[in-house]
Amino acid sequence: MAKIKQLLRKVKRLILKNRIKKHEKLFDRLSYCFFPCEKSKTLIVVFSAFPGKDCPPVYNYLTTLSGIKANKLFLLDDVWNPVNVGSYYLGKDGDWYLEQDVLDLLQKIKAEHAYDKVITVGSSKGGTSALYFGIKTEADTCIIGAPQYHVGSYLSSEHSRPILKVIMGDSSQSSIDKLNSYIVDEMRKDHSKKSTIYIHYSPKEHTYKDHIKDMIADLHENGYQVIEDNAYDYEQHSDVAKHFPAYLVSTVKREIQD
Numbered sequence: 459m460a461k462i463k464q465l466l467r468k469v470k471r472l473i474l475k476n477r478i479k480k481h482e483k484l485f486d487r488l489s490y491c492f493f494p495c496e497k498s499k500t501l502i503v504v505f506s507a508f509p510g511k512d513c514p515p516v517y518n519y520l521t522t523l524s525g526i527k528a529n530k531l532f533l534l535d536d537v538w539n540p541v542n543v544g545s546y547y548l549g550k551d552g553d554w555y556l557e558q559d560v561l562d563l564l565q566k567i568k569a570e571h572a573y574d575k576v577i578t579v580g581s582s583k584g585g586t587s588a589l590y591f592g593i594k595t596e597a598d599t600c601i602i603g604a605p606q607y608h609v610g611s612y613l614s615s616e617h618s619r620p621i622l623k624v625i626m627g628d629s630s631q632s633s634i635d636k637l638n639s640y641i642v643d644e645m646r647k648d649h650s651k652k653s654t655i656y657i658h659y660s661p662k663e664h665t666y667k668d669h670i671k672d673m674i675a676d677l678h679e680n681g682y683q684v685i686e687d688n689a690y691d692y693e694q695h696s697d698v699a700k701h702f703p704a705y706l707v708s709t710v711k712r713e714i715q716d
Contacts, residue, residue, distance in 0.1 A: 487555065487556065487559055488533065488534070488556060488559040488560060488563055489533075489534040489536055490531060490532060490533050490534060490563065491517060491520075491530075491531070491532040492529075492530070492531050492532075492567065493529070493530045493531075493532075494529050494571075495527055495528055495529045495530070497527065498527055498528045498529055498714075499572065499573055499574040499575065500528040500529065500573065500574065500575045500576075500577065500713075500714050501528070501529045501530075501531060501567070501568070501571070501573045501575070501576045501577070502523065502526070502528050502529065502530045502531070502577045502578075502579055502710065503531045503533065503564065503576065503577070503578045503579065503588070503591070503592075503597070504517070504518060504519050504523070504530065504531065504532045504533065504578075504579045504580060504584070504588075505518070505533055505535070505547060505578065505579065505580035505583075505584035505585075505587040505588045505591070506518040506532075506533065506534060506535050506544070506580070506583070506584045507580065507581050507582035507583045507584040507585075508543045508544070508582060508583050509543060514536070515534055515535055515536040515543065515544050516534075517532040517533075517534055518532070518580070518581070518584055519532075519579065519703065519706065520532060522703045522706060522707060523579075523706075523707070523710070525707075526707070526710055526711070526714070527714075528577075528710070528714060529571065529573070531563075531564075531567060533547065533560060533563075535547050535556070535583070535587070537549065537550050537556055537624065543583075543621060544583065545621070545624060545625045546583060546586060546587055546590075546609060546625065547560050547587045547591070548625050549625065550624050550625060550627075551624070551626075551627040552625075552626055552627040552633075560591060561591070561594070561595065564591070564595055575598045575599070575713065575714075576595070576597040576598055576599075577597060577598060577599045577600070577601060577710065577713060578591055578592035578595075578597045578599070578600045578601070578602075578653075579600075579601050579602070579706060579710075580602055580603070580605070581602065581603030581604060581605070581658075581698050581699070581702045581706075582603065582604055582605065582606070582695070582698060583605075583606065584602075584605075585602035585603050585604060585605030585606075585657075586602075586605040586606050586607070586609060586641070588600050588601070588602050588605075589602050589605055589641065589655065589673075590640070590641050590644060592653045592655075593641075593644050593645060593649065593652075593653055593682075594644050596649055596650065596651040596652075596653065597653050598651075598653060598654065598713075599653060599654050599655075599656065599713050600653050600654070600655050600656065601656045601705075601706055601709050601710065601713075602655070602656070602657050602658070603657070603658040603659070603698050603701075603702035603705070603706070604658065604659045604660070604663060604665045604666075604670065604695060604698040604702070605657075605665075605669065605670070605673070606665070606669050607641060607669035607670065607672060607673040608638045608668065608669055608672070609637040609638065609640070609641070610622070610633065610634035610635060610636065610637030610638035610639075611634065611638055611668075612668075612669070613625070613634075613637065614629065614634050622634070622637070625637070641673075642676050642680075645676055645677065645680040645682070646680055652680075652681055652682050652683070653682065654682075654683045654685065655677055655682055655683065655684045655685065656685045656687065656709050657670065657673075657674070657684060657685070657686055657687065658687040658688070658698070658701065658702050658705045658706075659686075659687070659688050659690070659698075660688065660690035660691060660692045660693070660697070660698075660701075661688055661690075661691075662690075662691050662692065662693045663692060663693055663694065663695055663697070663698075664693075664695065665695055666688075674686070687705050687709075
């Protein structure tokens, strides 16, 4: 039985790889996969988390969302840096060109299709980006799992400082401060529509105390509706990958039905 399951997983990976090859495109400097669904008026935009150690950046939740009948746009954060994990979809050396590429691509796709609802999705780094771009583009819904919020402080550690230097061009305090404030600065803008924020997290995982607690407070302060999924007791950030997918699917289904 174990060998059969292993073979099935291998076949699934091969099918998925071929699907990616068929659908992957490049918009300026942004790699993406777009899977249209003619019967749906919903667009789901998926941002990627940090890849595994010594692994290249990958698209997230392709398999998780494969059964969802909606238009799906998967974005790849593959800006090169010394640890090869991307740039929060911002850019490098202080030039946030990737941010503009994401905004331009979203505008292009939304202009070519008539969508009744736009949902942004992601966990960890992907959750940070799904929140930021969701708010910035006035998406209807953001579904996020255990995101970083104080990005500058998070990247100022010895391990992550190379990423900070790639995004900002240096690791100065002013660069840290800018990355700490860019999301809340967007929250405070006078948006005509405020996204509904679904957030999954464990109160026992360090991301809650370090990031999510402040994020939720700022969202409430700026008039955003926040729906929390926090009945968990896991302590490792990596465990988000075990619990978030089921929550993501059930929440997307509920949003599509609405």
